[in-house]
Amino acid sequence: MQWRRAAERGKADHGWLQSWHSFSFAGYYDPAFMGFGPLRVINEDIIAPGAGFATHGHRDMEIVTWMLSGQLNHQDSMGHQASLRPGELQYMSAGSGVEHSEYNGSTTAPAHLLQIWIEPWVRGEAPRYQQTHVDAAALAQSWVLLLSPDGALGSISIKQDARVYALRLSGEQRGMVPAGCRRYLHLVRGLLRANGQPMQAGDALMLDPGDVLMLDQAEQAEVLRFDLP
Template sequence: MITLRPAAERGHANHGWLDSRHSFSFADYVDPAHVQWGPLRVINEDRVAAGQGFGTHGHRDMEIISYVLEGALAHKDSMGNVATIVPGEVQRMSAGTGVTHSEFNYDSAGTTHFLQIWILPDRTGIAPGYEQKRFDAADKRGRLRLVVSPEGAEGSLRIHQDARMYAGLFDGAESAALAIAPGRLAYLHLVRGRATVNGHPLAAGDALLYRDEPQVEVEAGQAAEVLVFDLPPAGD
């Protein structure tokens, strides 16, 4: 079964300094039909205004992934990490027993556009951790490049959950397929552009939820960027 989640049906919050679209229930957006998909709990598409950001705040027992599309996101946390995330880079922060951090757009004119992704860990109470890596466009061109996994396979970021995240760029005749093992779930989010996925024409912000399907098939991209999540069922 493949279920379409149209971009226009996502939750929306505009705080002036922050314009955010929520794929799952988040903050004041409550949608019982879209709370999580397996352990995938949050995909927020955030646009942070120039000179603005998230002040210091706390998290615990969550795997948090930041995927920057435009601009730059300055990060500072209680583990002593100070970094800037730019397009092509992916950051993973394991909140574990508890961590505080801030995220800021120091550009005086441009907006920072990024995806904030939360995945529930397979166990609670782990030590907090941080990792950041670059994945060049050439490495994602016409394929689904593994960027997050439980083993840190193929140079990917390591998370504490049996979940994998792939990123790909597609134009024209480029295509790729990702097998889904029996009993597992998948979730595809079209970050930008257009593409046909398992026969569904998608535009930026659209998503597909997979259950009992053999594979994800991406083709006919038009400046398309996609994220695909290979996930265990909820409770596993």
Template sequence: MITLRPSQERGHAEHGWLKSHHSFSFAEYYDPQHMGFGPLRVINDDWIAPAMGFGTHPHQNMEIITYVLEGAIAHKDSMGNGSTIRPGNVQYMSAGTGVRHSEFNPANNEHTRLLQIWIQPDQLGGEPLYGEKEFSREEKQGRLRLVVSGDGADGSIKIRQNARLQIGLFDAEQKQEVALAKDRLTYVHVARGELQVNGMALKEGDAVMMSAEEKLVLEQGKQAEVLVFDLPH
């Protein structure tokens, strides 16, 4: 079964310095039909104004992944980590028993656009963790690159959940087919551009939820950047 999640049906928040689209219920946006998909709980498409951001705030029992599409984000946390994340970098923070952090756009003249992703862990508690890794465009061009997994396979960042996140860049004749396990869930989010997913034409911000499907086919991209989540039920 394949279910389309059109971009225009996502939740939207406008705070002046922050514009955000919510794929699932978040903050003031509540939709009982879209509370998450398996352990995938949040995909927020955030646009942050120059020199603005999120002040220090707490998290607990959540796997948090940040993927920058444009600009940069400066991160500081209570574990002592401080870094600037740029396009191509994947940042991971396991909140565990509790962590506090801040995120700001360090630029004075350009916005930051990022995807903030929350995945529920397979166990509560545990010491907070932090990870960061760069994945080049070449690794993602015309194919899916594993960037996050439950076992750290293929140089990916290891998280506390039996879930996998792959990211790919597809244009023109580039195509990939992936066999899917029928006991798993697949969530495909088109971050930028246009892409055909199993014959369905998707544009920026669109997504599809898949279950009991035999394969995933990505093709006919137009400068597409796509995130593919492999998830337990």
């Protein structure tokens, strides 16, 4: 088990964009943190009102956006135009190539989100887009499967043998991460303890297949769990 503390992440200040990089990205490079298995990027972005990313291209990457607050407007070369709001998950399989833009849809409030890149197991396939709303009540009950290779339990199907879950904990609630595979656990927001050790927003744990984790003493905590090959 290895910690990746929030304060140790790469930081980029572009004025209109504040971004924290869990793994090497753009101008931030750390050979010790190039990714974790096929999990290549976790960027926490805060985009200023009215600002955003102009049209740009991607290839052969599974790109996932998890919206925390605000609004993100998306447009792509596949013809999709959509707005992403808190509690919504956006998936774009870049495949053989896609261009898109992303802008904060508000002129007064920042947009806060996580963007996640997962390397696919196949390359050069047709790009694909999907967006879904995740039920808040379900997140507060147990791990909710968001992404999987086979679309199990209503999750979005991705091109990698990886499964992504989300969970919200607070008060006396407890959560458990069982042994079984290589895992990456990222605390999106709030506070909790992991096997007795405090975690704060942005902290993460890299788990070996034999590691078991108990989560407790949570304060408005939201966790993403990546089960990886």
